[in-house]
Amino acid sequence: xxxxxVEAILGFPPVWQVLVxxxxxxxxxxxxxxxxxxxxxxxxxxxxxxxxxxPRLGGLLHLVADMLRYAFQxxxxxxxxxxxxxxxxxxxxxxxxxxxxxxxxxxxxPQYWPLPPGAMEYSLLIALAITTLPPIFIxxxxxxxxxxxxxxxxxxxxxxxxxxxxxxxxxxxxxxAAVGSFNLAVIAEAQNPVKWFMLLNPxxxxxxxxxxxxxxxxxxxxIPESESEVVAGPFTExxxxxxxxxxxxxxxxxxxYGILIALTFMGGxxxxxxxxxxxxxxxxxxxxxxxxxxxxxxxxxFLRAVYGRYRLDQAxxxxxxxxxxxxxxxxxxGIIQAFIGLA
Amino acid sequence: MAADKLSTARQRAEEALKSxxxxxxxxxxxxxxxxxxxxxxxxxxxxxxxxxGFGTVVSVxxxxxxxxxxIKVVYHVTSMIDDEVKGAIIGVGVYLxxxxxxxxxxxxxxxxxxxxMEREVFEFFGxxxxxxxxxxxxxxxxxxxEKRPLRKDFVVREENIxxxxxxxxxx
Amino acid sequence: MSGDIRFYGAFKDELGLKTIPSxxxxxxxxxxxxxxxxxxxxxxxxxxxxxGDVIVEAEPDIGYVHRTMEKLGEIRGWIKPIPLFERMxxxxxxxxxxxxxxxxxxxxxxxxxxxxxxxxxxxxxxxRIAAHLxxxxxxxxxxxxxxxxxxxxxxxxVWIELAQELTGARLTHSYPVPGGVRxxxxxxxxxxxRRAIRYMRxxxxxxxxxxxxxxxxxxxxEGVGVISKKQVVELGIVGPNARGSxxxxxxxxxxxxxxxxQLDFEIPVFEEGDAxxxxxxxxxxxxxxxxxxxxxxxxxxxxxxEPIIHESVSSKYGPVHKKVLQEQRRxxxxxxxxxxxxxxxxxxxRGETARGEVIYxxxxxxxxxxYRVRIVTPSAxxxxxxxxxxxxxxxxxxxxxxxxxxxxxxxSDR
Numbered sequence: 001x002x003x004x005x006v007e008a009i010l011g012f013p014p015v016w017q018v019l020v021x022x023x024x025x026x027x028x029x030x031x032x033x034x035x036x037x038x039x040x041x042x043x044x045x046x047x048x049x050x051x052x053x054x055p056r057l058g059g060l061l062h063l064v065a066d067m068l069r070y071a072f073q074x075x076x077x078x079x080x081x082x083x084x085x086x087x088x089x090x091x092x093x094x095x096x097x098x099x100x101x102x103x104x105x106x107x108x109x110p111q112y113w114p115l116p117p118g119a120m121e122y123s124l125l126i127a128l129a130i131t132t133l134p135p136i137f138i139x140x141x142x143x144x145x146x147x148x149x150x151x152x153x154x155x156x157x158x159x160x161x162x163x164x165x166x167x168x169x170x171x172x173x174x175x176x177a178a179v180g181s182f183n184l185a186v187i188a189e190a191q192n193p194v195k196w197f198m199l200l201n202p203x204x205x206x207x208x209x210x211x212x213x214x215x216x217x218x219x220x221x222x223i224p225e226s227e228s229e230v231v232a233g234p235f236t237e238x239x240x241x242x243x244x245x246x247x248x249x250x251x252x253x254x255x256x257y258g259i260l261i262a263l264t265f266m267g268g269x270x271x272x273x274x275x276x277x278x279x280x281x282x283x284x285x286x287x288x289x290x291x292x293x294x295x296x297x298x299x300x301x302f303l304r305a306v307y308g309r310y311r312l313d314q315a316x317x318x319x320x321x322x323x324x325x326x327x328x329x330x331x332x333x334g335i336i337q338a339f340i341g342l343a
Numbered sequence: 344m345a346a347d348k349l350s351t352a353r354q355r356a357e358e359a360l361k362s363x364x365x366x367x368x369x370x371x372x373x374x375x376x377x378x379x380x381x382x383x384x385x386x387x388x389x390x391x392x393x394x395x396g397f398g399t400v401v402s403v404x405x406x407x408x409x410x411x412x413x414i415k416v417v418y419h420v421t422s423m424i425d426d427e428v429k430g431a432i433i434g435v436g437v438y439l440x441x442x443x444x445x446x447x448x449x450x451x452x453x454x455x456x457x458x459x460m461e462r463e464v465f466e467f468f469g470x471x472x473x474x475x476x477x478x479x480x481x482x483x484x485x486x487x488x489e490k491r492p493l494r495k496d497f498v499v500r501e502e503n504i505x506x507x508x509x510x511x512x513x514x
Numbered sequence: 515m516s517g518d519i520r521f522y523g524a525f526k527d528e529l530g531l532k533t534i535p536s537x538x539x540x541x542x543x544x545x546x547x548x549x550x551x552x553x554x555x556x557x558x559x560x561x562x563x564x565x566g567d568v569i570v571e572a573e574p575d576i577g578y579v580h581r582t583m584e585k586l587g588e589i590r591g592w593i594k595p596i597p598l599f600e601r602m603x604x605x606x607x608x609x610x611x612x613x614x615x616x617x618x619x620x621x622x623x624x625x626x627x628x629x630x631x632x633x634x635x636x637x638x639x640x641x642r643i644a645a646h647l648x649x650x651x652x653x654x655x656x657x658x659x660x661x662x663x664x665x666x667x668x669x670x671x672v673w674i675e676l677a678q679e680l681t682g683a684r685l686t687h688s689y690p691v692p693g694g695v696r697x698x699x700x701x702x703x704x705x706x707x708r709r710a711i712r713y714m715r716x717x718x719x720x721x722x723x724x725x726x727x728x729x730x731x732x733x734x735x736e737g738v739g740v741i742s743k744k745q746v747v748e749l750g751i752v753g754p755n756a757r758g759s760x761x762x763x764x765x766x767x768x769x770x771x772x773x774x775x776q777l778d779f780e781i782p783v784f785e786e787g788d789a790x791x792x793x794x795x796x797x798x799x800x801x802x803x804x805x806x807x808x809x810x811x812x813x814x815x816x817x818x819x820e821p822i823i824h825e826s827v828s829s830k831y832g833p834v835h836k837k838v839l840q841e842q843r844r845x846x847x848x849x850x851x852x853x854x855x856x857x858x859x860x861x862x863x864r865g866e867t868a869r870g871e872v873i874y875x876x877x878x879x880x881x882x883x884x885y886r887v888r889i890v891t892p893s894a895x896x897x898x899x900x901x902x903x904x905x906x907x908x909x910x911x912x913x914x915x916x917x918x919x920x921x922x923x924x925x926s927d928r
Contacts, residue, residue: 430768482577510714
């Protein structure tokens with residue numbers, strides 16, 4: 001009886017997808033992404049990077065060791081903090097940041113869609129709506145910390161939200177306009193095999209990449225946490241597991257955005273055609289999507305080795321004066337493409 | 344070449360000081376020259392020197408002479424832009440009585456570059472500069488500054504490596 | 515907060531120092547203590563008051579690494595202060611101790627032989643390049659550019675290795691001593707220097723591509739932290755910071771010491787006065803230092819075997835010391851130097867370190883110890899820049915300005 005209930009809950013596709021793809025994969029991806037970031041930066045900077053934890057794997061286990069350390073480290077809670085939001089914000093923020101996976105289809109086979117086909121019609125909108133939530137918890141974490149650097153970091157995060165959110169949504173909508181559907185499965189299917197929107201609509205693609213970099217504080221927009229000014233920004237007072245949740249949250253969000261980008265701009269499971277059965281119809285296409293998302297994550301992470309960080313006002317300037325027109329042009333391009341029936 | 348500049352600078356400074364009628368005595372070092380003036384006319388002398396082109400203080404040098412019972416404070420100044428005297432160092436200074444809190448006018452209003460250095464002299468020698476905008480210790484903590492560490496009667500106690508000297512016992 | 519209005523910017527108007535934009539600011543400004551335990555502060559604290567995101571007041575609070583150099587200089591004899599004063603700026607050790615040595619030499623009335631002078635210049639310029647690279651590294655990490663940090667720190671190793679080959683120590687060389695230098699170069703050394711120069715020229719090109727021409731870095735630095743020419747003179751700012759503001763003040767030119775008046779080099783001066791100009795000055799200075807190094811090693815190759823220490827020292831040598839000097843080209847200090855007495859007198863020693871002019875006022879009463887050693891280091895003079903250059907800028911500009919001033923707390927605190 002109990003087993004049935006557990007099975008029913010875990011077997012419910014959205015839950016299953018959030019747990020396995022959302023949590024498991026994104027944890028794995030953040031480990032790989034952090035490792036890749038450190039390793040490529042080390043290569044550019046002419047040093048080794050993580051190495052000694054597992055020389056044969058190139059130090060990959062170093063990150064696992066790091067995670068273990070975070071997991072067992074004492075969580076110090078300063079006396080002056082607002083306890084409830086201080087504890088809740090990082091946890092809820094991370095959970096919400098992986099929630100968009102619950103509505104993302106990893107295959108064109110409706111049998112393995114997380115939601116019924118009717119609800120899938122709005123999957124892109126739902127996913128985008130959820131991605132706008134986590135920054136609120138970052139700001140809350142900064143405010144609850146009762147620390148000047150955390151407050152300033154939270155404030156910067158709030159500024160950055162206003163800059164990237166609109167761009168990201170407009171950029172994704174350009175694709176929706178071109179295809180004429182909010183259904184991620186339809187969007188991905190429309191690009192099969194090589195009519196990828198990153199080629200058809202590079203403007204929107206670029207705008208979205210910049211917005212994602214801003215959203216997940218990647219260089220050169222690593223402004224809320226910039227170490228040389230505000231220590232660790234909103235996470236200054238955090239330690240141990242809570243700190244790891246906060247910092248890992250950025251990589252997880254980057255990965256979730258990567259999945260959305262893979263589906264909307266990089267053809268999803270294309271050039272593969274999902275077939276019948278759990279293997280051909282779900283596992284293979286979802287792996288393809290994950291790999292594409294991973295490429296996005298790694299590409300954004302690599303920017304660390306090349307760029308410094310912008311000043312806050314310069315970042316806002318770039319967002320509103322450069323990237324927003326870019327996104328609008330992308331949207332116009334999408335509408336034109338819909339009009340001439342290119343997509 | 345440097346000697347030429349020094350003589351030019353000296354000549355110019357002497358003219359400047361004479362023009363405002365400040366009496367001075369000259370003390371020469373190996374490669375610089377100092378003009379010792381009366382405390383009351385120090386500010387005038389400084390202004391005259393600044394107008395003569397010596398725009399930057401390189402050092403506010405105080406020296407304690409317990410045998411003569413006096414503290415000497417010299418502003419070593421130079422010019423950073425005037426090619427004729429660039430690089431030559433001249434000094435304008437005073438002798439203060441060696442009491443607990445000798446006092447002299449601050450020259451921060453004349454040479455802004457002296458602002459932090461005067462704070463240094465204040466903490467190390469206890470010289471109080473009247474009219475300084477923000478006179479407080481620069482490098483030391485206030486209790487240590489109270490002991491006037493650079494005066495000669497502050498003797499550094501050598502620390503035995505086997506026993507720590509408590510911090511409050513310093514001096 | 516009605517009623518509580520303060521006016522900033524009125525101070526020093528008559529000097530043309532309007533660093534703070536005169537604007538009305540409510541009294542409820544936000545006070546932030548940056549440092550001393552702050553990743554971007556170094557061993558110092560800057561207390562800033564911000565109105566929104568704009569700094570309205572900055573107060574450098576230094577002294578966290580004060581090591582009583584002036585007091586210790588009075589009780590340790592004449593030779594021991596040399597390794598002591600090095601500790602102020604260990605990556606600029608020769609530059610920072612040379613003026614003291616020269617002041618003592620002036621009091622003693624000795625002058626180093628020509629070859630020793632060239633050797634001193636050799637190490638000074640190696641130090642200067644290494645110190646500039648160190649500054650670049652810190653600057654890079656302040657701006658979030660970790661690659662610049664790693665590159666500069668890595669390439670600094672080349673120059674440290676050169677210094678080690680010359681003196682036997684990586685950082686605290688204690689190389690110049692009154693009367694000369696401690697060691698001569700070996701035969702392969704000039705080629706090592708030339709190889710290092712070739713390598714560094716190539717790397718500077720990489721730096722330009724990745725860091726100086728990087729749009730992000732440029733937009734962070736251009737027009738930020740502007741210090742006008744008049745302010746430089748008024749505040750007494752020295753070194754590359756002054757030369758970045760159009761003040762052509764360099765002790766190597768203004769009051770040439772050692773053999774700088776026989777060498778052919780330029781002093782780069784930029785007029786803009788912003789953080790970018792200060793950065794460019796440092797790059798150009800590295801190039802000029804390499805030019806100097808080339809001339810110096812050429813000269814050294816042509817004049818092999820000349821004395822490296824003054825006769826007044828070497829004439830007292832016993833047979834062992836003489837042998838060491840002859841065969842290994844190492845000049846040793848004798849035990850009697852520990853109780854050396856210097857004729858009474860006063861001298862000022864000055865030199866141009868990587869960060870600017872350093873001044874030693876040395877007074878002797880003819881005794882075993884200096885009567886007074888007054889040290890003014892370039893960072894000590896530049897510290898005042900924080901107070902007057904920061905206001906009016908955004909909080910995020912603080913690391914950019916801090917890094918561009920190349921401020922080094924241990925040197926400033928002495």
